[in-house]
Amino acid sequence: MTRIRPFGRLDDGTPVHAWRLGDAGGLSAEILDLGGILARLEFPDAQGRANNVVLGLDDAQAYQHDPAYLGILVGRFGNRIGGAAYTLDGRRYPLAANNGRNHLHGGITGFGRRAWTVEAHDADRFALRYRSPEGEEGYPGNLEVAATYRLHGARLRLDFEATCDAPTPFNPTHHPYFNLVGDPSVPASAQWLQVPAGGYLPVDEALIPLGNVADVAGSPFDFRIARTLDAAFDAADPQLRAGGGYDHCLVLDADAGHVAMLYSPHSGIAMRIDSDAPAVQLYGGQALERQHPGLGDGLCLEPQGFPDAPNRPQFPDAILRPGTVFRRRIEYRFALAGRDRGWDEVVAALDRA
Template sequence: MRTSFGKTSEGAEVEMVFLEKGDLSCGILTYGGVLQNLYVPDSSGFDVDVVLGYENVIDYETRSGRMGAIIGRFANRIAEGRFELDGKTYELSRNRGPDHIHGGNKGFDKRIWNIEGSSESSVTLSLQSADGEEGYPGNMDVRVKYTLGDSGLTMDYLAHSDRDTVCNLTNHSYFNLNGHGNGTVEDHHVMINSDRHTVFGGRSLPTGEIASVEGTPLDLREPRAIGTRMRRYGGFDNNYLLDDIMAAKVKGPKTGIEMDVVTDCPAIQFYTANGLKEMEGKDGARYGKWSGLCLETQYCPDSPNHPEFPSAVLRKGDEYRHRTSYIFNLE
């Protein structure tokens, strides 16, 4: 089902597409491809909205967090807003100090996506990104398909370019499995199925070193309540390298809802909303620091400047294709 979600500050119409399958339902916006809500039954059979979001388009335009949005062309940071490809240097927009983050000043999270097709349980959104947009080379065609299954939500990412370029797409949903607006995620139990992380230096940029998580606060190979580590170290904002499609597992103890993250991406960024500002979200909920957690499946931050990382280069005529699923169950 399609319905109006209002208009942007420039008067562009935004639609919401409602998806339903079994006990699950969600709403997808054409603005930013945002996952605006996702209802999952808890251990008592009560439907719980497990993603943070806003009530109207203007809030998505003006407030922080890029909540629920599709991120591109390149998720995460690129140092100094610059990378070299085949001997040519490309200068990108710099929207986080001297660096480029999440696609620039008007990334995919701030664009109106087209509805290519929809059914009761799926919707395909498309976007054309012009050569030179935010400094990136190549005309790029992008499609993202949201499919709601009996047990979870799958996102299929597809992109082509008419020039060699870089591409790194993800979704920036903030999850709270106790229900959005129901406190912080400090009591959540998290498992990240990875024994390696990219070491960060200044401005949260990777140094290029890939290190073991063994003996560090980043070791989440066994499920752990994350609150103590968050309070001690200021929260998580870390990139892990993946060797298996089972990337992560999260549990909200108040609802009993568990979520598995399954992906064919080479890395995952675990972020606990350390910088989220105090604000009002949808349904009158209050959000702020640590109100949700993001599990952004992607390539590594600044990978165009680090040949030691998995390559995010998309060659002309090749296909960028990735799949991530969020699978829900009860303990």
């Protein structure tokens, strides 16, 4: 089986390749050396067909100009920093403004549209490295970041590790769009979602956190008991109107045993996300039809620290300092639960995976 294939070139002629993990018949992935992008993630359904459970594009140039951040490794800072600036140790640092007056997902190019260096690749491991230089997107200091994908059975794990030579905001995450049906024409909002999060971060009209953690009880953000986004959605909710749908950070409970569980009753495929991150951004993908007409539906579950944390001293600290090694893990675990199963059966299948 071919494990490396050409995937086109960037505008400057840089070649991009897709690197394969796994084998036919089980969980397999294709990852690009552009942005560490997870371009395909296949898991077999009950008929043994390989279902691609993430949305993807056709070639390198499509990803280079993608406004939706499909599948990328996000950095230096995932999510938004209000006013595209922050103050640290008495000094104000302006950042690239690429989301109105705000900074989003690391800036204009960020990590996701840059070529990474491949350090290792075999059937179940793909390791990349990127050096983010002083001043890139406005950030201080030189940052060295490694990202390693590992595939084991029905699990795909992503590990970040980073060091810097000057204090810098750092909040990496991963941005796949999931549709476990394997058919992106089926609404992603029909998937069942469970998140052990008793709080969420309310936002203003620009989707910048207001600074408080609100209780999810009685709101469309309560996914402690599994339900579909369709069932939870309330068109009259002012927070959902602000984002045109879900684009909010859910604050995980201190004793949460996982980040989220997702299940498609159409395909019978279930996914569990584990991470050491304190929160997860839920994005319903409502801009996809405008950004990529005809691509289909997917939703994002992005384990991360709190958005706008460099401007919010009440939020968990998001500054990486010299002499400290940053580590974050994100793991996706898949199981075939069967179609139209009860939630207890879905959880049991994931526990066995």
